Amino acid sequence: MIEQRFLEDLAVGEINTTAEVSLSATDMVDFARQYDPQPMHTGMEAGTGDTFNGLIASGWHTAALVMRLLVDSRPLGSTPLLGLGVDDLRWPKPLRAGDTVRAEGEILSITRSRSKPEYGVVRLRVTARNQRKEVVYVMTASLWVPCRNP
Amino acid sequence: MIEQRFLEDLAVGEINTTAEVSLSATDMVDFARQYDPQPMHTGMEAGTGDTFNGLIASGWHTAALVMRLLVDSRPLGSTPLLGLGVDDLRWPKPLRAGDTVRAEGEILSITRSRSKPEYGVVRLRVTARNQRKEVVYVMTASLWVPCRNP
Numbered sequence: 001m002i003e004q005r006f007l008e009d010l011a012v013g014e015i016n017t018t019a020e021v022s023l024s025a026t027d028m029v030d031f032a033r034q035y036d037p038q039p040m041h042t043g044m045e046a047g048t049g050d051t052f053n054g055l056i057a058s059g060w061h062t063a064a065l066v067m068r069l070l071v072d073s074r075p076l077g078s079t080p081l082l083g084l085g086v087d088d089l090r091w092p093k094p095l096r097a098g099d100t101v102r103a104e105g106e107i108l109s110i111t112r113s114r115s116k117p118e119y120g121v122v123r124l125r126v127t128a129r130n131q132r133k134e135v136v137y138v139m140t141a142s143l144w145v146p147c148r149n150p
Numbered sequence: 151m152i153e154q155r156f157l158e159d160l161a162v163g164e165i166n167t168t169a170e171v172s173l174s175a176t177d178m179v180d181f182a183r184q185y186d187p188q189p190m191h192t193g194m195e196a197g198t199g200d201t202f203n204g205l206i207a208s209g210w211h212t213a214a215l216v217m218r219l220l221v222d223s224r225p226l227g228s229t230p231l232l233g234l235g236v237d238d239l240r241w242p243k244p245l246r247a248g249d250t251v252r253a254e255g256e257i258l259s260i261t262r263s264r265s266k267p268e269y270g271v272v273r274l275r276v277t278a279r280n281q282r283k284e285v286v287y288v289m290t291a292s293l294w295v296p297c298r299n300p
Contacts, residue, residue, distance in 0.1 A: 031214075037218070060214045064185035071188060
């Protein structure tokens with residue numbers, strides 16, 4: 001039984017590390033065909049992959065893969081990860097087929113909501129790295145978290 | 151034949167509107183099971199959908215759907231949409247099964263790269279609305295665009 005964590009249970013500076021996931025070429029191309037059908041992601045036009053030394057994953061695929069890692073790592077216990085928004089999202093390096101990704105979440109701030117005192121906003125800095133420890137994705141999510149004592 | 155548009159061909163204030171897409175419950179749950187397996191997106195735990203008056207799409211699914219609309223609308227002609235990052239991403243309202251989304255992209259700024267003068271950065275403000283014209287997703291993407299005259 002996974003415990004529910006409330007706003008009061010969290011601390012600034014808290015870090016959680018996710019498991020890792022490998023990206024297959026098939027998954028990369030499947031995602032791209034559905035959501036981001038561009039030559040550098042699908043390989044559908046000969047030669048176009050060359051600019052990037054081969055196919056690269058859609059940045060939104062990277063974002064989705066990291067979300068899965070975060071969900072599975074349960075930084076808030078059984079409390080859902082409900083995002084209000086994201087700031088400072090960057091893809092410093094592309095993710096390629098065969099790469100492995102692992103992410104880390106760090107709590108930057110915890111703020112009670114003024115309008116809804118039974119909730120608060122947790123800013124979580126997420127950094128994802130490939131198997132060479134190069135950062136492939138970084139962003140700061142604002143999560144809506146219930147309080148134990150409104 | 152779709153023409154390639156270069157940095158010099160673009161203008162601040164330029165707006166392009168995408169086609170629209172409807173979100174089915176099956177697609178919503180399929181995406182969530184793979185990338186964001188939480189009760190409010192998958193409906194896997196009875197009653198949990200109630201907080202949101204029913205299932206809501208993963209915010210990353212909304213982001214991916216809007217990317218597809220943008221790619222198909224070809225705001226840069228045959229020049230790929232290559233994102234360096236995203237700022238000020240918000241999901242003001244959730245997207246639900248049966249909803250229809252349409253997006254609009256507006257060029258906010260055009261800046262030559264100092265380090266690589268053959269490229270520039272275009273900041274594109276993207277706003278997506280449902281069939282009731284409510285904003286469900288907004289963000290500003292930074293795109294890497296080649297110049298005609300380096």
